[in-house]
Amino acid sequence: MARVSSLLSFSLTLLIFFHGYAAQQAQQGQQFPNECQLDQLNALEPSHVLKSEAGRIEVWDHHAPQLRCSGVSFARYIIESKGLYLPSFFNTAKLSFVAKGRGLMGKVIPGCAETFQDSSEFQPRGGEQFEGQGEEGQGQGQGERQRFRDMHQKVEHIRSGDTIATTPGVAQWFYNDGQQPLVIVSVFDLASHQNQLDRNPRPFYLAGNNPQGQVWLQGREQQPQKNIFNGFEPEVIAQALKINLQTAQKLQNQEDNRGNIVRVEGPFGVIRPPWRGQRPQEGDDDDEGRHGRHGNGLEETICSARSTDNLDDPSRTDVYKPQLGYISILNSYDLPILRFIRLSALRGSIRQNAMVLPQWNANANAILYVTDGEAQIQIVNDNGNRVFDGQVSQGQLIAIPQGFSVVKRATSNRFQWVEFKTNANAQINTLAGRTSVLRGLPLEVITNGFQISPEEARRVKFNTLETTLTHSSGPASYERPRVAAA
């Protein structure tokens, strides 16, 4: 009997426990989510790997507290030589960075003209140009059949350092035409109004598939993810595309297990602009597009809007110090489409023992991804606690939430990284240096705030003359300010 009553008591405890638990849930989790109550950050690596025939997609767990707080998800695409990442689109705005390699990229923007044509003789006067072409064309590259000429939307060369903005719902493909793997990392803005679904990244495949399913989605019974055509009845596809049922069925990729990155056999015969080591000047290659079928000015805006910029181009660097490294920023002043997708990027490259002065993001969360080397990083939260103090190295990611202060010091020969920021014009505030917050404060505020002498305050305020980068291994004691060094 005693046992029964103790059991009863246990159950009551359980009741209280659950009631408390649920109530706590109700208060914290639901109505006042404390997603950003971050007392510890971690250098994150991918949690899921989706293998394909010619590459793999590595997905970070967007449920990790620091990504959840930042409202983003993150993925890395590794496309082998001759690999083709088949066209897909997302429910979110996306900002991508080419970390390694080179390739081709195409986006299909709705309503824009096919401005890339094989030759100017192409005359779309009905079906004539297809006359006499039968099934024997199968399996052959386009180059072999001179009589047919393809036309499609813009194709761009991409290379390491390119930063690519993509709006939601716009299909995009990549092809690795180099010898090394093409590595692209992408951030997906789940929290922005551009994403009109829930806070999950959802790829929609036009071709290809994902046999492992959307493993990053909780609450969905995992089943292989198929392409869009797979969801329609073949008869509907046949009617819509005016093709026979057999071809319609092929579009469903049902027997296909190659995943979403496939290997291209033979040449990849797409029309492409000449490679000049630089991107083509506006107006060179897409003049045709400016006289498309739209008379409403659409093609002047969306269709020809530049969406790519190279952050490793030495001529566009924002901070450059030969002994220390460089910093390049890409915001909506540089690339107006970023105003629309509300993201921006920063590229950094520093040498051993260089330090990025302590700073915080005033109006953005930042997602830092290491492309090369390693660094020692300290991050401080709103409570004044060090929530990260460690190494981050190539391939790792760490989130730096709005307002959290961070300092980075290279610990390898060269530390290179990219930061994606959840604001089209992310503002950085620095704790030290010529444009720092300390420099902007009156001496009296500093002396009273820190209970230090005016002389100490002057050193605190004026000794560091750099704005962003400095040597991390200077003498342990500095008594005099130095001459400005940029």
Added chain:
Amino acid sequence: MARVSSLLSFSLTLLIFFHGYAAQQAQQGQQFPNECQLDQLNALEPSHVLKSEAGRIEVWDHHAPQLRCSGVSFARYIIESKGLYLPSFFNTAKLSFVAKGRGLMGKVIPGCAETFQDSSEFQPRGGEQFEGQGEEGQGQGQGERQRFRDMHQKVEHIRSGDTIATTPGVAQWFYNDGQQPLVIVSVFDLASHQNQLDRNPRPFYLAGNNPQGQVWLQGREQQPQKNIFNGFEPEVIAQALKINLQTAQKLQNQEDNRGNIVRVEGPFGVIRPPWRGQRPQEGDDDDEGRHGRHGNGLEETICSARSTDNLDDPSRTDVYKPQLGYISILNSYDLPILRFIRLSALRGSIRQNAMVLPQWNANANAILYVTDGEAQIQIVNDNGNRVFDGQVSQGQLIAIPQGFSVVKRATSNRFQWVEFKTNANAQINTLAGRTSVLRGLPLEVITNGFQISPEEARRVKFNTLETTLTHSSGPASYERPRVAAA
């Protein structure tokens, strides 16, 4: 004892069960809501009917997963002949479509002038114009008393096809001056920043009431919903309006059980512009309004801003094919106020066996409401699964979330619908046709993606020359592209 320990074990199981359940809640429901994990959609009908003296309001359950994912709620207003929908306002932006009938509509925009006056002789020189008018005027229409002339804000004729934008907090009324019921459907954008309350639609009644209460709100003990005046002390109303207590009490509608749509006896004597089958040209009828009391240009913007357009006007159709049907789009380029309320609309009307080519919304959720006839619809989600495959018919609604692909085929003599979209400039991407994503892709991407021959890829890409509408019952097999047909 064994039983007791098994009971203990049961309780422990229970503990684990709950812990797991609550943890799952915590992860899925709260912090990562999977509202858009939609594996099945349904054609929805109203869940609540609010009956009134001269009509009824039918409310869709905005907790239905597909509406929840879309962030909207939906209602249908059926106003009988001579019925007056009394002025009310909402906490959300609203986009309405007149599905049937005709009537009058008025909105009261704060701070705008009463630009509709009985005659130009009206001189607001104090109280003189009321002299000699006593209680004997009670119960009589205004037309019977020539000596008094009313003045009020703009009144507009509305008719089938009209699409009406309403900003939050702005009171609106409707009157059915036709012989048939006036049917209006409205979408309420709960997810937009315009709604500063929670994700529930909340009507505020200026007059009338709702004896059944706000049945669509969970968590509120249901009690009759009263008008705003009801909530103030009669003395306060009397003081504010400078009226006697008896009239103040009447404004509270406490003994009134007519609901929010009441029957007007006798003529409905409001000042209205001439009916010309078209809406009046800007500046014809509201010249007075342009010289109102505001010197800050307000009346040039908000007060005279056009908020209505007719989507059944043949002269403004965007896609028109006599054999197939038409599509009209209303976005913020047509109606600038939509930029502010972040909604847009599409009106479609297709004949038997016409098909709207498969497409997806790049940057919006769509709420499709059937005004006439019926159609076969297939919808495909991000996993490539068909989440809807069925008939939708007059009076039904279905949500098409961002990125989900949809194909529609009329199965009755005429299928007519309206789609409300949660973006001021919703972009449509098509899977087939002259402006489709397939057309924009290089042939090599198509051959490699679907493992088909170049010849098949050419057919896939070029056979369908239409952009939006096509015949759904063409021959089962197409081998040659046809001549462009617009």
Added chain:
Amino acid sequence: MARVSSLLSFSLTLLIFFHGYAAQQAQQGQQFPNECQLDQLNALEPSHVLKSEAGRIEVWDHHAPQLRCSGVSFARYIIESKGLYLPSFFNTAKLSFVAKGRGLMGKVIPGCAETFQDSSEFQPRGGEQFEGQGEEGQGQGQGERQRFRDMHQKVEHIRSGDTIATTPGVAQWFYNDGQQPLVIVSVFDLASHQNQLDRNPRPFYLAGNNPQGQVWLQGREQQPQKNIFNGFEPEVIAQALKINLQTAQKLQNQEDNRGNIVRVEGPFGVIRPPWRGQRPQEGDDDDEGRHGRHGNGLEETICSARSTDNLDDPSRTDVYKPQLGYISILNSYDLPILRFIRLSALRGSIRQNAMVLPQWNANANAILYVTDGEAQIQIVNDNGNRVFDGQVSQGQLIAIPQGFSVVKRATSNRFQWVEFKTNANAQINTLAGRTSVLRGLPLEVITNGFQISPEEARRVKFNTLETTLTHSSGPASYERPRVAAA
């Protein structure tokens, strides 16, 4: 045995209870939060007091239902004479109002120049100007050492009535240079996109600390809140600031228990513009700033953007009636930075027995804070229920959610308040008066809506000729409209 089975039954009940509870959570709390299902409002007082050496910070509980619904948090800063509120920044946009007293205010905007310099002879030609300054300067005010001249960002005089906009991440300090306490109240917009963290207000301290911890945050184990420097290793600070380790340690304020408002001993020698009882004309004092180091026009926009306006300045009043009181509105037309932070303010001051006519906010939530006196307030929700009917007095706060109607009547000699609104251009709709919704409705809508005679409707519509303010103690019965009184 019976007991055991009853226990089993109890456990099952428990199971069902929890299942129900959790399911309810899932439906109401999580996915359809009913945060604004407000059936009762309360006049709120601070829930937490953070004491400092020279003042205190009083924090309202942002979990209170009405604040949660409004998406804001609120705090009051009481800074004693000679008290310095040390620089801190927030994750949210902030709008502050100086309720009492006078002082100095500085903000440090990243990248902007130090436009305040001691004298024009200051030449930043390297370190020369520091020559000869040694440790003997310690502990002395700046005024005593003529050879060194400070430079810092803009410092402004503030006084009662000033309304100050602050963007997220921007550090701000206040100093009380008057004899009376300086009282500042601030609203923090948690719901706006400007806040990229969760819905909690998070101060980040540059100097000072908060020994009591962030008591308003749930789910964080309370520990003293330290400044940002405290989170970095002293070696890192020393390297970044080029200072010795000892000074770096002092910046961490570890032994400091003064809190975030400290007492300044001796004169507070910051460079300040002359006090003219008005704020300086643009361009007088910050000409230097217009030729700063930025060539991109930044300093013309952010750096010199006006962020303060005085709402008690009689010359800028929007409604002024000597017998009744005045109302001043500050929106983004007056202060463009408000467009960016999406907040606006209203200042009101009415005499005994004056009434603010009943009104609602069309597109904003309002947070009303009483600076002086007391008033009788009635608030009506969407259900037509009076959710507040009581006194509010000096120092209390009440939220008025979007669409809720409110009437205010002064019950003390003078009632003065400030309303913060969650929209850069909050629109007010009035229920009574010359620009009211009733005035804009046709008589027929009023007669039919309220079942009153045309004569009564005319009185309802035309009797009150004021727009905003009226006498609350007029005769109990009004039969005739009066002559317009503004």
